Amino acid sequence: MALNAASNLAEKVLGRDYSNVDTITDVSKPDAAAGTADTTETMKALAWFGKGDVRVIETHKPKILEPTDVIVKVTGTTVCGSDIHLLHNVILQLKAGDILGHEFVGRVSELGSAVTELSIGDRVANSFVVSCGECRFCKQKLTTACEKTNPSNVHGDLYGSKMGGIFGYSHFVGGYAGGQAEYVRIPYAAQNLLKLPDEVPDEKGLYLADILPTSYHAVQDTGVYAGDAVAVWGLGPIGLLVSMFAFKAGASRVIGIDGNFRTEFALKKIPGIEVLDFTKLPRGRTVTAEIHDRVPGGVDVSIEAAGGEYAKGWAHKIELAVGAEQDTSELVNEAITSTRKFGRVGIIADYVGFTNHFNIGSLMERGIRLIGNGQSPVQKYWPELLAMVKSGEIDPTFIVTHRLKLDDIAKCYYVHEKKEQGMVKAYIETRFSAPRAPGIDMPELSRL
Missing domain, CATH: 3.90.180.10 (Medium-chain alcohol dehydrogenases, catalytic domain)
Structure with missing residues (x-):
């Protein structure tokens, strides 16, 4: 092979x-x-x-x-x-x-x-x-x-x-x-x-x-508590169920982030969810800036449920295509910078191996707890x-x-x-x- x-x-x-x-x-x-x-x-x-x-x-x-x-x-x-x-x-x-x-x-x-x-x-x-x-x-x-x-x-x-x-x-x-x-x-x-x-x-x-145990595990392992504001990257089946379980854990707000029809699907299926379609943001406007406007200081918890295969920027698209990295760090970076100081970021999405341009400085300096949830x-x-x-x-x-x-x-x-x-x-x-x-x-x- x-x-x-x-x-x-x-x-x-x-x-x-x-x-x-x-x-x-x-x-x-x-x-x-x-x-x-x-x-x-x-x-x-x-x-x-x-x-x-x-x-x-x-x-x-x-x-x-x-x-x-x-x-x-x-x-x-x-x-x-x-x-x-x-x-x-x-x-x-x-x-x-x-x-x-x-x-x-x-x-x-x-x-x-x-x-x-x-x-x-x-x-x-x-x-x-x-x-x-x-x-x-x-x-x-x-x-x-x-x-x-x-x-x-x-x-x-x-x-x-x-x-x-x-x-x-x-x-x-x-x-x-x-x-x-x-x-x-x-x-x-x-x-x-x-x-x-x-x-x-x-x-x-x-x-x-x-998908039920995986989504439940993401919420339990990352730690979602009563009153938390939670952001979820990806509104596929896992992201939708993570959002449901976050509300069940007592989250006061859940913001689901995606770039397709699934944002509208989430609004129909999950009472109380807010959505952020990143494809509709003004040119130059970042997901992190939008999150901080909605939740000053950042959310308490971010959960990455989309995955490292889907690059947004040209640099990562090229690096993935030529084998210079195995996963893009873009969504993890967005999750880190969108989370309040000493907040928690869980990764339940599949990542295979190495990534470039990881924002380790924001992780360390702001005391973010980055949690690899692992397979449930x-x-x-x-x-x-x-x-x-x-x-x-x-x-x-x-x-x-x-x-x-x-x-x-x-x-x-x-x-x-x-x-x-x-x-x-x-x-x-x-x-x-x-x-x-x-x-x-x-x-x-x-x-x-």
Whole structure:
């Protein structure tokens, strides 16, 4: 596999040769020739074949490899904003044919011999991060720091230590085949699956796999308290849910920042939110100046939920294009300078590696607490979030704008990428999906 520009930068900075990354251990073992797939049955799945190229393919159904595995028959999946990073090939160690998807719900269809906590037919949501449940971090419920589920040496070299594996998100995080498919193998199944009660339909349970815990974690980990003024960069699904949870935590004001139709969507969906469309600011007017005008001195808390891939200025656009940096620092800098002295900035958006022009002076001199939220330890939040969904206290379906078939999932990537057709979040059915649950406030099934 040819490394992309981001990988080449990591290679230069770290002084290591990653030309042989194709030889890393693939713990997902998706190769039928190696005896790891059920060659008697096929399934549809969404696979990556290169930058800008994802396709629905027919492939072999996975089979149980370890006694702690189960096979889940997928009944609902989705496309995440972070999946678009895969489409753009900015995540290291992708291989042609990798099956994508880290958020899904389904039914248990096969059990490993050591699995006693689950039964055939159980409805389940997955944890997007694969964790063992046994290492010192898992025992602290810091499951995304699992020490057993990611064999990528590149990951450890780039970050200083490895984090846990992730379903459907490249060999940089373990090479696990994902759930944008009709079947998926779940390692350490009792640890990585949440049983869904009858009161929580698939349309709501799906978002317990990632975006509900991720958004809740950003607010909890950064620290949003009663009376705080909060600014949120990015009004995709994570930013919208962060805004919701910030209000639930007692924030007095939430200002959502974006540059497209999602600002209007937020106004319709989140009572009390204020929005800032940076594309409509007068020439020369900065986001920071606008925030300080609205909240003199700056907000108490800023949360970056957009990501480092999307440059605004020409300098960062050039540096990203030629591989001189892996992420732009522009939004993090805006968040730092928009925050009051001794305030808090949380980063929940995906950042891959190195950045240029970081405003470290403002961070240090004004005492800003910069918090890398990390990938959310999903299991830590499952009990309280499941209770909130079950009781109706929160309903994640307010972010869903499309309901589609798996056959359309590749098109969904491209629509999502271009922010077309008003797409915020899609619920994607497979041939195993149940009929639409009664009382669900989301669009009817459609085609792209």
